[in-house]
Amino acid sequence: MVGEDIPLILDPGVRDDVYMSMTPLEQAYLLWCYHGLAKCEYTMGYLQGALRWIEEARAVVLNARFKLKRPLRDWETYNPELFEFTRENLKIQSLAADIFFDLGNTGATMQRLWSAKTNIYDLTKHQKMPINVFAIKFPKLIEMIKLRHPDINHLVGLDMKYPDLCVSGTWQKLRIRNAGGPSKRLDFASFIWDGHLYIAGGRTQSSHGPIHRDFFRLNLETRESWVPLPKYPVNIAATGEFLGWHMVLDSTRARAYLFTGRPTLDFFDLKANRWDCMPTRFKPNNPDDQAAGIKDWPYPKNELRYSTQQLVDGKLYVFGGTHGMLGDGCSLFMVLDLGTKQWTRLSGTVFPGQKGDYSCPGHRQSASSWVDKAGEHIFLLFGECDRMASPTSTKRILVTGYAYDDLWCWNIKTGKWFREKMDGNSPCARTEASCVYHPGLGKAIVFGGYNANVPTDFFVDNNVNRLAFSYYADTFIYDTPTSNEDTSTSEECSQHGPASFRWQQVISHGFPSYRSMAQLNVDPATGKIYLYGGKITNEYIYSRRVSHAFGDLWQLQLTPSRAQPEEAKTDGGRQVEPELVRRCFACGSVGSWKKCGGSCAGQAYFCDSDCLKEGWKDHKRIHKCKPNTSTNSSGS
Structure with a gap:
C-alpha cells in the first residue's frame, strides 16, 4: 500500500499524500500492520522502533482527518463509520501507554489511556461495546489517575536500559543567601545576561495579587542577594498589568525587549541600566491581512499576553497569545524588523474561525518555542486553547481548556510551517511548560506544565477526590536537527529503526515540585541551566488548598555519558540512594x-x-x- 521500501517512516513530517489517498478501510489495514510491527518490536525489547511505528500510525490517523471536506479543529474527534479503523487506533493507543509506562513516562501513559477513553465516549452507540472489550485497559487507567507525573515510586529502580530514549540528569536546589527580591512569582518575565538572572513583573498568587511591576537581578555565581533595578515605568493605564509578558534578550545590542501589544516597543538598556522605547508601525497592505482580521493594528486594544517570542537576526517573531478581545488564544504569527521598525504578518488570524486550518498551528496561548542553532527554524510546541474564555463558546461550564499535543517548525527562508512527528520518548500534551534552547548541547529542554483535561485523584482524610487537571514535573530534551542535517535521510537506520531519537526523558530521582508557569534559562557563558518560580494548586502537594506560587531557584545538570548510572545524584551532586528520596511537605519538590x-x-x-x-x-x-x-x- 505504501511501497516496497516504506520510506514514510523516515519522513519527519506528519502530512502525507499517500496516507491521504487511502480509503478508511485501507487506512485501517495499515493501522493493523503498524500495530503488529510495533508490538513485535516491543516484545523483542526494541522500544525505539516500536515508538516509531506508533508515531507513524498516529500520522495515518491525522491524515484521515486532513482529507475531510470540512477541516476539523484539533479538539474535534473524528471516527470513521468503520469499526476496524477505530479498533486498531485504540489498540495502538493502549500499546503506546504500555511502552511509555516501561520508560517511566507516566504522563504520556496517562494521556494515551485517557484520550482513548474519551474517544470511546464520542463514538456512536453501536461501536462502543466491541471497542471497549478489545482495546482499552481500564484497570490500568484507574491506577494511573492516582499518580503524579513523574511518579517517584515508579522512578525507584528504573534503570537506563534505553539510552536512546532516556538520559540521566540531576536537579539541584540552590540557596539564595539573603532574603528579599522577587520571592514567589508566576506570570513573570525572565532572562540571563552577563551571569545574572533577571526577573520582572508577575504576581505572587494565581487567584489574586499583589501584581508587580518591579525588576530584579541576581548574580548566579555568588547568589548573595537580589539587586533591585528601575521598575517598569509605563503607566498601568496604558499597558494593563505586567502579566504574561516576555523580555526577549538581544545580546548584540545589550537590550531586553518588552512587547506588550502596543505599537510602542519598550526595552531595557542593560549597559545604561535604564528603560527606553521605540515606535513601530504596521501597514496592512496585503489583502490577506484584512482576511486575517487585522484592521489598523494586529492586536485589539493594544494588548497581548501569553504569546511566545523569539529574536532571530534582528527580527522579533511573535506567535499566538491572548489580546484585548480574545481570551482563548489567537494563531497570529507576526515579525518585527528592528531595523525598519516595521511589522509583517506571516500567518494565522486575529480571531479563530469555525473550522480548522491545517496549514499552520491552531490558535493558542502559553505555547513553548525555540530557535535552532543555525537560526533557520523556529519550533513551536504545545500550548492551550482556553475554550472557557472563548467568546464563541455557548457551553462554557461544560468546556475545559484544550492542551495541544503538536510540534511545528517554521522555516524562516521558505516562510512555511511544517508539522513534525513526535519521535521518541516525548512529553504528553500540556501548556504553561518551561522551555529553553541550549546552544551548547543543541537541544531544547522542556520541564513541567499543566493539562486542563487530564484528571488526577487526590486524597483528603482517606477520601478520594478527583481534580480535573494535571500538573507535571517531568523533564525532556529534544535533539534539534542542524541546518546540515536532512532529517529525512541522515539518520542511521538498522533493522529496528533509527539509531537515535529526538525526544528523551531526563531521569532524575530528585526534581522541583509539580508546577506550571516556571521559567527555564541558560547562561550562555557557563552553559548552566536554571529554573525559577511557577505555580500549582495545592491539592497536588497535599497541603493548603489554595494556589501556591514558587520562589525557588534550581539548576539542572545533564549527564553527558550514555552509561547506566548506578545511583541517583541529588542535593548538590552527592550520591543518594533512590529509595531515600522524599517529597517536601511544603513545596512538593522531590529529593533527599x-x-x-x-x-x-x-x-x-x-x-x-x-x-x-x-x-x-x-x-x-x-x-x-x-x-x-x-x-x-x-x-x-
Whole structure:
C-alpha cells in the first residue's frame, strides 16, 4: 500500500499524500500492520522502533482527518463509520501507554489511556461495546489517575536500559543567601545576561495579587542577594498589568525587549541600566491581512499576553497569545524588523474561525518555542486553547481548556510551517511548560506544565477526590536537527529503526515540585541551566488548598555519558540512594530532604528551612506535631 521500501517512516513530517489517498478501510489495514510491527518490536525489547511505528500510525490517523471536506479543529474527534479503523487506533493507543509506562513516562501513559477513553465516549452507540472489550485497559487507567507525573515510586529502580530514549540528569536546589527580591512569582518575565538572572513583573498568587511591576537581578555565581533595578515605568493605564509578558534578550545590542501589544516597543538598556522605547508601525497592505482580521493594528486594544517570542537576526517573531478581545488564544504569527521598525504578518488570524486550518498551528496561548542553532527554524510546541474564555463558546461550564499535543517548525527562508512527528520518548500534551534552547548541547529542554483535561485523584482524610487537571514535573530534551542535517535521510537506520531519537526523558530521582508557569534559562557563558518560580494548586502537594506560587531557584545538570548510572545524584551532586528520596511537605519538590525532628516521628520532610517555616502550621495541624525539646525540629 505504501511501497516496497516504506520510506514514510523516515519522513519527519506528519502530512502525507499517500496516507491521504487511502480509503478508511485501507487506512485501517495499515493501522493493523503498524500495530503488529510495533508490538513485535516491543516484545523483542526494541522500544525505539516500536515508538516509531506508533508515531507513524498516529500520522495515518491525522491524515484521515486532513482529507475531510470540512477541516476539523484539533479538539474535534473524528471516527470513521468503520469499526476496524477505530479498533486498531485504540489498540495502538493502549500499546503506546504500555511502552511509555516501561520508560517511566507516566504522563504520556496517562494521556494515551485517557484520550482513548474519551474517544470511546464520542463514538456512536453501536461501536462502543466491541471497542471497549478489545482495546482499552481500564484497570490500568484507574491506577494511573492516582499518580503524579513523574511518579517517584515508579522512578525507584528504573534503570537506563534505553539510552536512546532516556538520559540521566540531576536537579539541584540552590540557596539564595539573603532574603528579599522577587520571592514567589508566576506570570513573570525572565532572562540571563552577563551571569545574572533577571526577573520582572508577575504576581505572587494565581487567584489574586499583589501584581508587580518591579525588576530584579541576581548574580548566579555568588547568589548573595537580589539587586533591585528601575521598575517598569509605563503607566498601568496604558499597558494593563505586567502579566504574561516576555523580555526577549538581544545580546548584540545589550537590550531586553518588552512587547506588550502596543505599537510602542519598550526595552531595557542593560549597559545604561535604564528603560527606553521605540515606535513601530504596521501597514496592512496585503489583502490577506484584512482576511486575517487585522484592521489598523494586529492586536485589539493594544494588548497581548501569553504569546511566545523569539529574536532571530534582528527580527522579533511573535506567535499566538491572548489580546484585548480574545481570551482563548489567537494563531497570529507576526515579525518585527528592528531595523525598519516595521511589522509583517506571516500567518494565522486575529480571531479563530469555525473550522480548522491545517496549514499552520491552531490558535493558542502559553505555547513553548525555540530557535535552532543555525537560526533557520523556529519550533513551536504545545500550548492551550482556553475554550472557557472563548467568546464563541455557548457551553462554557461544560468546556475545559484544550492542551495541544503538536510540534511545528517554521522555516524562516521558505516562510512555511511544517508539522513534525513526535519521535521518541516525548512529553504528553500540556501548556504553561518551561522551555529553553541550549546552544551548547543543541537541544531544547522542556520541564513541567499543566493539562486542563487530564484528571488526577487526590486524597483528603482517606477520601478520594478527583481534580480535573494535571500538573507535571517531568523533564525532556529534544535533539534539534542542524541546518546540515536532512532529517529525512541522515539518520542511521538498522533493522529496528533509527539509531537515535529526538525526544528523551531526563531521569532524575530528585526534581522541583509539580508546577506550571516556571521559567527555564541558560547562561550562555557557563552553559548552566536554571529554573525559577511557577505555580500549582495545592491539592497536588497535599497541603493548603489554595494556589501556591514558587520562589525557588534550581539548576539542572545533564549527564553527558550514555552509561547506566548506578545511583541517583541529588542535593548538590552527592550520591543518594533512590529509595531515600522524599517529597517536601511544603513545596512538593522531590529529593533527599530532611525529616521533621518533632514529636511526629518523621511523618513530614522539608527541603530547607524556608519550607519548614512555611509548612510548619499545616504540618502541626495535620500530624499533631510538637517541637521536640531535645531535637531541633528543622530535621534530623
